[in-house]
Amino acid sequence: MRFQNSRMVFRNRNLTNLFVISAIWLFVSACVFSTSKESEKVDSDSQTNPAANNSGNSSDSKSNLNKLGKKEDKGDFIVQHLGVKNSRYNEIDRKIKNEKLLEKAADDLNKALSLPKDINLRSKDCGEPNAEFDPRIQSITVCYELMEHFYSLYRSEGMKPEDADKKMFAAVRFAFLHEVGHALIHNYNLPVMGNEEDAADRCSSYINIKELGDDGVKAVLAAADAFNIESKQKSTTKRDMADEHLLQEQRFYNSLCMIYGSDSAKYEYFVRDGYLPKERAARCPGEYQRTVDSWVNLLQPWRKDK
Numbered sequence: 001m002r003f004q005n006s007r008m009v010f011r012n013r014n015l016t017n018l019f020v021i022s023a024i025w026l027f028v029s030a031c032v033f034s035t036s037k038e039s040e041k042v043d044s045d046s047q048t049n050p051a052a053n054n055s056g057n058s059s060d061s062k063s064n065l066n067k068l069g070k071k072e073d074k075g076d077f078i079v080q081h082l083g084v085k086n087s088r089y090n091e092i093d094r095k096i097k098n099e100k101l102l103e104k105a106a107d108d109l110n111k112a113l114s115l116p117k118d119i120n121l122r123s124k125d126c127g128e129p130n131a132e133f134d135p136r137i138q139s140i141t142v143c144y145e146l147m148e149h150f151y152s153l154y155r156s157e158g159m160k161p162e163d164a165d166k167k168m169f170a171a172v173r174f175a176f177l178h179e180v181g182h183a184l185i186h187n188y189n190l191p192v193m194g195n196e197e198d199a200a201d202r203c204s205s206y207i208n209i210k211e212l213g214d215d216g217v218k219a220v221l222a223a224a225d226a227f228n229i230e231s232k233q234k235s236t237t238k239r240d241m242a243d244e245h246l247l248q249e250q251r252f253y254n255s256l257c258m259i260y261g262s263d264s265a266k267y268e269y270f271v272r273d274g275y276l277p278k279e280r281a282a283r284c285p286g287e288y289q290r291t292v293d294s295w296v297n298l299l300q301p302w303r304k305d306k
C-alpha cells in the first residue's frame with residue numbers, strides 16, 4: 001500500500017482556502033481521539049455502564065411520539081463553564097469563552113435536535129489528551145490537552161503555526177461530533193449493529209460531510225491527517241489491537257472513504273495520488289450512502305429542522 005509516509009496527505013492540495021474560516025470549530029461534533037489508555041478506558045466504561053444504556057428508555061421514547069412521528073423535546077445542549085487548573089491553558093480557555101464557541105455549538109444543535117434530557121457541553125483541561133461523552137453526568141467534554149495534541153501533531157509535520165492552529169480547530173470539530181455521536185446513541189437508545197466507536201466516527205463524518213459542506217470536509221480531512229500522523233509516530237501494540245477503537249490507520253482510510261464516497265469525481269485525486277486504494281474506493285460511494293441513510297433514518301424522529 002503506497003502511502004507516502006511522512007508528508008501529510010492534504011497539505012499540498014488545493015485545500016488551503018478551506019482552512020480560512022476555521023475558528024468556529026464546534027457546531028456539532030465526536031471520543032475519538034483517546035490517545036492515552038486511561039482515556040480509552042473512560043470511553044469504554046461509558047459504554048458498559050448499565051445505567052448509561054438505560055438513559056434513553058425506548059418504551060418511554062415511543063410513547064412520546066407526536067402526530068408527525070416526532071419525539072417530544074425535553075432537553076437542551078447546555079454549556080457548562082469550568083475553571084482551568086493548569087495556567088498553560090488560560091489562553092485557549094479565554095479564546096473559547098470569548099468567542100462563545102460552545103454556545104454557538106449548543107445553539108446549532110438545539111435548533112436541529114430534540115433531546116429526551118439535557119446534555120452538558122464542556123471544555124477544560126483534563127490532565128490527558130481526550131474528548132469524551134460521560135453518560136453518568138450527561139456531559140461531552142473536550143480537553144484542552146487534545147487541542148494541544150493536535151496542534152503538536154501538525155507542527156511536527158512542519159506546518160506553520162497559524163495553519164496548525166486552524167487545522168487543530170477543524171480536527172476538534174470532528175472529535176466533538178464523534179462525542180455527540182456517542183451522546184445521541186445513548187440518549188436516543190439507537191441500535192448499533194457493530195462497533196460503537198466506528199459508529200461514532202461515522203456519525204461525525206455524516207454530520208460534517210453531509211450537513212456542514214466544505215467546512216465539514218475540512219474537519220474530516222484534519223482528523224484523517226491526525227490519524228495518519230499518529231499511526232506513523234507510534235507503532236501498533238497488542239493493546240491497540242484489543243482496543244474498541246479502530247486502529248488509527250483504519251480510521252484514516254475510513255475518513256478518506258467517507259469523503260471520497262460523497263463525491264468521487266471531486267476527490268478522484270485520493271485514488272490517483274495513491275492515498276486511497278482503488279479496491280476500497282470502488283465501494284466508498286455505497287458505503288457513504290448507507291452511512292448517511294442510516295443516520296438520517298435514526299435521527300429523523302428527533303430532527304426539529306427536517
Ligand SMILES: [Zn+2]
Nearest residue numbers: 031032197200
Ligand atoms: Zn468514542
